[in-house]
Amino acid sequence: MELLPAYLRFTARLSLIHPTEMDQAFDDLRPLAAHMPKLLGSYGGDIHLVQAVETAWLDKTLDAFRNDPALQAARAQPLVIASPAPASTITPQTFTIKVVYRPQPDAWFVIETRADQTLHDLHHAILDAADFDEDHLYSFYMSGQAWDDAAEYSRGPDARHSSNERISNLPLRMKQRFLYLYDYGDQHEFDVQLTAASAEMPRSRYPTIVERHGKMPLQYPDWDEGDEDFDDDEWEEIGDEDEAEE
Secondary structure, X not given: OOOHHHHHHHHHHOOOOOHHHHHHHHXXXXXXXXXXXXXXXXXXXXXXXXXXXXXXXXHHHXXXXXXXXXXXXXXXXXXXXXXXXXXXXXXXXEEEEEEEEOOOOOOEEEEEEEOOOEHHHHHHHHHHHHOOOOOOOEEEEOOOOOOOHHHEEEOOOOOEEHHHOEHHHOOOOOOOEEEEEEOOOOOEEEEEEEEEEEOOOOOOOOOEEEEEEOOOOOOOOOOOHHHHHOOHHHHHHHHHHHHHHO
């Protein structure tokens, strides 16, 4: 805050901003600057620092910057508002997506998909990367909030169908996060983020896992290791016994 007025004058002298934009910045930031000495003081700020901030935003200081002779010629020039850059006409062919396991953020992986692939394809890729069995329901929530019906994509009867929704058709901003929820009982939550798009044509099989970090927890941590030794006949016998008891 101490250096900001001088920096704004510096950028105006370089014609990076118009002097009138510098003036407007002074006016907009002045209320914030007025609170800075009190804020610094409440945190035990050095008295000389507090005084320097106060001096930097005095009317006398700002008026001296506004009246800088080096800016007079620039003030006579009209303020030109640059036109926005035209939107890119390049159509992405692949997307790079980072997936982070919410309960354990150091466990994450990166997946590349084709632009024409769907959220259901991404669902398969996430389970493959997480090494989870595919035996439960799932949903994507574009709002990032679980159970937000208005933002849900799934294979349920009342939601927008994830098999019909291409990733390229989603209204996603770069770096935007959304939620993948797998297994409505255990509720495994993953943050999904679009991190890059490429116009290059796919060169291999997609979706593909391009990076892994950390170690995902077990999908069923409470299972005994011996459970994996049961064959199908033994599971059927257990089911028969349960029915007999009922």
